[in-house]
Amino acid sequence: MSxxxxxxxxxxxxxxxxxxxxxxxxxxxxxxxxxxxxxxxDPITSLTLECYPDLAINQLSVLIDEAMARxxxxxxxxxxxxxxxxxxxxxxxxxxxxPHRAAAFxxxxxxxxxxxxxxxxxxxxxxxxxxxxxxxxxxxxxxRARWEEPALASx
Amino acid sequence: MSxxxxxxxxxxxxxxxxxxxxxxxxxxxxxxxxxxxxxxxDPITSLTLECYPDLAINQLSVLIDEAMARxxxxxxxxxxxxxxxxxxxxxxxxxxxxPHRAAAFxxxxxxxxxxxxxxxxxxxxxxxxxxxxxxxxxxxxxxRARWEEPALASx
Amino acid sequence: xxILYFAWLRERLNRGEEQVSPPxxxxxxxxxxxxxxxxxxxxxxxxxxxxxxxxxVDAKLVPHDTPIAGASVVAFFPPxxxx
Amino acid sequence: xxILYFAWLRERLNRGEEQVSPPxxxxxxxxxxxxxxxxxxxxxxxxxxxxxxxxxVDAKLVPHDTPIAGASVVAFFPPxxxx
Numbered sequence: 001m002s003x004x005x006x007x008x009x010x011x012x013x014x015x016x017x018x019x020x021x022x023x024x025x026x027x028x029x030x031x032x033x034x035x036x037x038x039x040x041x042d043p044i045t046s047l048t049l050e051c052y053p054d055l056a057i058n059q060l061s062v063l064i065d066e067a068m069a070r071x072x073x074x075x076x077x078x079x080x081x082x083x084x085x086x087x088x089x090x091x092x093x094x095x096x097x098x099p100h101r102a103a104a105f106x107x108x109x110x111x112x113x114x115x116x117x118x119x120x121x122x123x124x125x126x127x128x129x130x131x132x133x134x135x136x137x138x139x140x141x142x143x144r145a146r147w148e149e150p151a152l153a154s155x
Numbered sequence: 156m157s158x159x160x161x162x163x164x165x166x167x168x169x170x171x172x173x174x175x176x177x178x179x180x181x182x183x184x185x186x187x188x189x190x191x192x193x194x195x196x197d198p199i200t201s202l203t204l205e206c207y208p209d210l211a212i213n214q215l216s217v218l219i220d221e222a223m224a225r226x227x228x229x230x231x232x233x234x235x236x237x238x239x240x241x242x243x244x245x246x247x248x249x250x251x252x253x254p255h256r257a258a259a260f261x262x263x264x265x266x267x268x269x270x271x272x273x274x275x276x277x278x279x280x281x282x283x284x285x286x287x288x289x290x291x292x293x294x295x296x297x298x299r300a301r302w303e304e305p306a307l308a309s310x
Numbered sequence: 311x312x313i314l315y316f317a318w319l320r321e322r323l324n325r326g327e328e329q330v331s332p333p334x335x336x337x338x339x340x341x342x343x344x345x346x347x348x349x350x351x352x353x354x355x356x357x358x359x360x361x362x363x364x365x366x367v368d369a370k371l372v373p374h375d376t377p378i379a380g381a382s383v384v385a386f387f388p389p390x391x392x393x
Numbered sequence: 394x395x396i397l398y399f400a401w402l403r404e405r406l407n408r409g410e411e412q413v414s415p416p417x418x419x420x421x422x423x424x425x426x427x428x429x430x431x432x433x434x435x436x437x438x439x440x441x442x443x444x445x446x447x448x449x450v451d452a453k454l455v456p457h458d459t460p461i462a463g464a465s466v467v468a469f470f471p472p473x474x475x476x
Binding site: 011013015016017020025026030031032033037038039087102105108 | 175183194256257260263267294
Binding site for chain 4: 034049050052054055056058059080091092112115116117118119120121122123124133134135136137140
């Protein structure tokens with residue numbers, strides 16, 4: 001398993017292929033790619049992610065260990081970019097490998113749900129009207145809450 | 156959206172990148188890749204998928220329309236290979252694009268759950284001991300059943 | 311009318327397809343299964359457990375009570391194991 | 394002791410980090426917030442709603458009642474919006 005926190009752009013497909021190359025007879029792989037969103041009715045110029053890298057690596061490492069154990073994953077990888085990006089660029093990618101699809105899907109969803117609320121990144125959206133810090137979404141808290149168990153209280 | 160049923164090998168990462176290139180300001184993309192499984196304690200030599208292509212295209216087209224509408228996806232693609240493959244080779248890939256991750260994940264899981272039971276492919280596993288047709292898994296039926304609604308009775 | 315067979319059904323019958331001309335009294339998929347079983351013992355054995363046999367008429371998945379009037383291709387196969 | 398600030402907290406304070414030397418009576422993260430607020434009105438205003446402020450001690454996310462004895466780096470930041 002691996003965690004990468006970087007200002008470098010990454011190639012989603014190349015990352016998936018590198019991840020799949022480590023396949024050990026596993027049957028199911030899930031890749032989630034989070035891209036800079038821009039809606040036609042509310043376009044943004046750029047998205048800047050601020051990061052506290054030392055804390056991000058610690059948080060994501062605990063999280064990935066938890067996901068590996070909880071869903072009996074064969075492998076898992078988190079790549080999270082920070083800095084300034086334009087619409088369509090990949091921000092984050094989570095990949096899981098498991099013997100069956102249910103575990104691969106659940107592991108990837110678990111990682112994304114925790115990452116949204118527990119990884120030290122902050123989003124600043126820039127549009128022609130100016131820059132605003134993105135507020136946390138209530139449904140991100142509820143998405144995280146569904147996995148809640150005493151074992152995870154420390155994350 | 157697109158459906159591809161083919162005997163040709165495909166490149167999972169290249170397919171994901173081609174799919175993401177159609178991104179229209181969407182925020183979330185999920186790729187599920189199903190690979191030929193081979194466990195160390197029960198290794199297989201090859202897996203052969205038999206297919207009824209005309210029916211496969213009809214079934215997968217109905218399924219993808221249903222997923223697009225039900226989860227308000229921006230795009231969805233199913234690639235399903237048939238013929239003879241070796242362990243680690245990709246068999247199937249499902250990709251979804253949505254404004255938010257919950258819809259992208261749900262759409263991909265829905266497509267996979269139906270595909271397992273409702274797409275006309277049959278798996279023949281070959282090992283040193285001979286060849287056996289893979290029996291349907293009970294948990295594939297229950298995975299499919301969780302999406303069951305009158306609207307889907309016809310699939 | 312063309313009949314297609316897949317997977318272990320194809321193997322047990324030792325053919326992937328055949329042309330048949332059932333009489334007009336053969337109105338549904340179920341009737342066709344009965345009629346084919348009546349003329350071929352291997353088929354009768356292979357489809358003994360009807361719940362294991364799926365069918366398609368002109369490349370549409372259908373239940374066994376579906377009429378076959380005007381159909382060009384009827385396919386029979388075991389439960390699917392895709393993905 | 395080094396203090397780090399992120400996101401709108403950093404912007405409102407107009408600095409990303411600073412060195413401070415709190416007295417021994419400052420025992421926990423909460424004490425540190427109070428002590429920093431006492432010496433800097435901008436900080437006091439920015440952290441007025443304490444529930445909006447998250448903290449980390451030596452790159453570990455911690456609740457506000459965590460002791461800071463021996464800590465080298467304490468970070469303050471708004472709720473995270475990763476992913």
